Amino acid sequence: MLSVTRDPLSVEALTAQVEASVRHRGDGCGAVASFLGLVRATHQGRVVKYLEYEAFDALALQVFSQIQAEVEERWPGAALGIVHRVGRLAVGEASIVIVAATAHRAEAFQVCRYAIERVKQIAPVWKHEFFGDGEAWVEGAVADPADEAARMRALEIACA
Amino acid sequence: MLSVTRDPLSVEALTAQVEASVRHRGDGCGAVASFLGLVRATHQGRVVKYLEYEAFDALALQVFSQIQAEVEERWPGAALGIVHRVGRLAVGEASIVIVAATAHRAEAFQVCRYAIERVKQIAPVWKHEFFGDGEAWVEGAVADPADEAARMRALEIACA
């Protein structure tokens, strides 16, 4: 349920896996919240031709596992899947799919939001944008998985 | 993008429709949040055999349109799809799929959460639970689409 892939993402397939993992656990699974990050047609007014994502695969998998463990500690019984795509992506294609399954809906939304915030903070993945008129690497957060302040910010956003 | 169906739901298919509807609008579509309500294996300690959902189809479609209009007013540029399944559903099957697409992720989560809260408040759909040892109709909210206090509660939950 955690992976980095060059293939197109399927929210349906990940949902089936995540749901099956909790169907008969605790209160069962009544709610699935999912998130897809998609390649937008424009960025800050520039026309996007395509994107390229690059990851440090082995480390990304560890980060996804850490996020999963953080989720299990904060939301016992929740299940989480994260798949990040790398390589060249066209406009409209998904770069990430996150699926969170819980007994009830409030927690599903929280887990899903928490996971995407954490991915953006600490997953070793990079976005390279190619425009009609140039290209640019996107650089966001300095990844530090031990930064508790960042983790608390993600929790606050998720549980607001 | 709004319907009541007897067929199994596909989050993938609805996502494709919703995403396509906003890909070239405004800032485009960078975020999709979706929600699935699933049949849980147990309910209040009782083993669920299956559920039956019933809807007032014509009115449900109107309610979905109203929710869509409320979303467009509060989150201009957002796209929303809602499909509710009716008939007999087995454990693990989805009763509802909601897909919200926006330029950025905070709004996608808000729109998706708002929509499911509104569906639970006002959509003319009923759940009939069949257990190993009996059955029960579930009765939640008295549907009143003009109740502004209920709408504000849904907004607060979505935008907390």
Next chain:
Amino acid sequence: MRVTVRFFARLRELAGAETVSIEVTAPATVSTVWQAVTQAAPDLVPFERAISCAINAEFSRMSHPVSEGDDVAFLPPVSGG
């Protein structure tokens, strides 16, 4: 005048029918229709304070007038999602 009355979920089970055709005296409101159907099916009475209603597949109020041929629906508290 005749109106069609439509029941859903537990109301349908208690009424013993999905739709019934009833006669009410004009001028009538949704409330008049409800009184008439509960007369025939007293098991529905406890729902009085918890129903929603619709005329011709539009949400309505109990005080709304009904016309000949209208389709009046009574909805128990909802539980979709």
Next chain:
Amino acid sequence: MRVTVRFFARLRELAGAETVSIEVTAPATVSTVWQAVTQAAPDLVPFERAISCAINAEFSRMSHPVSEGDDVAFLPPVSGG
């Protein structure tokens, strides 16, 4: 001792290589390795305060000791999701 250094994204482009094998004198830390690579590729220097690093695919600190044969990675600010 020899270590392998791995660069990602813009660092990779500026370093002109995905991996390089370099010689550092023991005892060495990740910081020692960074000093050595920026000597060879001064374009990397501006990243100094914004990099993360990993040893053998585990996040690390710049002060962490490195050993013969280690795989040391430097990561620019991330932008996944």
